Amino acid sequence: MTNRNEARSQRTGHELMEEIRTTVVPYGTAAIWFLGQESVVVKGGDTTIYIDPYYSSGEGTSSRAFPPPLAPQDITQASFVLITHEHSDHLDPDTLSVIAEQCPESVFTAPVCCHNVMLEVRIPEARIRPALTDEWVDYGSFRLKAIPAAHEELDEQEGQGHRYVGYLLDMNGVMIYHAGDTVVYPGLLERLQEQAVDIGMVPINGADAFRRSKGIVGNMGFREAGDLAYEAGFDLTIPLHYDLFPMNSEKPGYFIDYCYENYPYMRNKVMARTERLIYVKGS
Template identity: 65%
Template sequence: MTDQAHAQAARTPKMLIEEMNRTRTPQDTAAVWFLGQESVVIKGGDRIIYVDPYLSDELEQKAGIQRAYPAPLSPSDVGNADAVLITHEHDDHMDLTTISVIAKQNPCTIFVAPGCCHAAMREAGVAEDRLYAAECDRWKEYDGFRLKPIPAAHEELEETEHGHRYVGYMIDMNGVMIYHAGDTVVYPGLLERLQEQPIDIGMVPINGGDAFRRQDGIVGNMDFREAVKLASAAKFDLTIPLHYDVFAWNGERPGYFIDYCYEYDPYLKTKVMARTERMIYVKD
């Protein structure tokens, strides 16, 4: 292990949170931290957004499913969330244990999620006046950023009485446009939605899906080839792969994603993030 890797591995939750708080992001820059699976933290200006924070052992408690490595933060470490975005109700995305703690100790945090998630989130302690619906295909202004939820197909588009069951998010903050896909395959109309605005950072799942996992009730996503082709067609300035590392039986090797980038579009800029790594994006 390199000295840099040793230093990365030795970082405590307190050090990670302090790094988020002290990181400065001038106009047209954004900072991203990778927490595993599809959990990321994004900072632009003085606003910090957590997307799908999966920081507990929720799945181990419910189904005996263990994480491949411990969460880099515990729910009680999160005292700096201005917003929490939830893409759908699966436990590794809508982690109610984490949501409950964040809601309790962060009285100003807002939460955005598909409407079908709201009842469970209210039961977890999220106040009604802090909980917003992810209404697809329309921009909504918040304090310091704006959002446009994008329908996601995990593996199919599904609508409930409350709207789309699965979503991704367009996040426009500090002059940087970010797309977090959530869990999705590439469906008719997704590319056209993404081409409506230039996307600086695109974050996409790469773990794919197969018949054997479906037999076990594991719903799939786009695979690494589809992720590369979508990023290339949508002209993301930078592409970050997600959803490959927390569960060995439902992951992928990110090296396959990089290899296919080189084969399919060698000019496509990509970044495989180390656990807890901070990346600072500077818009050209």
């Protein structure tokens, strides 16, 4: 007999897309779907935004701990796509090329150093926007500000801006922060404290010398992530970047335990793969 959790894990990419398409998101709310690593879908009103969509299942992806929750071909609705940096688990050419073809109105924002790869997979230049840091850009249905990220160091390139970024989304009356890949660097907390962040999504996988020796660049660990969320005043914190590669993972329960012991009134949520979260501002 198949239990409810097994049935949920077996739903198709088409069923997931249908849920995203039909979910009604009134003003003052936001819908979020977690699709592994740092890939999330955010919906507010009629706007659907993909952040770091990584759904390839071909060559070079065999080290994934679990198969993609949907295929790129399943994506039939995307208003915007935000890319935080050029690493393949964040900028996935095979996924982006399909989104560009199947969602002809979609717009792509990424650091300038990513643009050549995006052009190579036939994303029209007119649909690509630079992720200019510390500047609000108004797209009508939402405002967007790229925030510098340090993976593990800040890397600002002349004429191209920051190589790594996170994003602030002011969308549907809800302020959302997606950190991308970053450690806590001087100035990050102050940037976040300037905003009233409702939902903060932060990596927790950490870094160490042994992973660096294998070329694995790290992020903040679960303790830093909890401290940052508390000091920045996030209303709800969602941990990211802990589940996809066994060599670069973390147990999200460590993050929950740390926050429970140190910040018992801080709200946190570990999301199941493909789970939908409906956030209601002020609830």
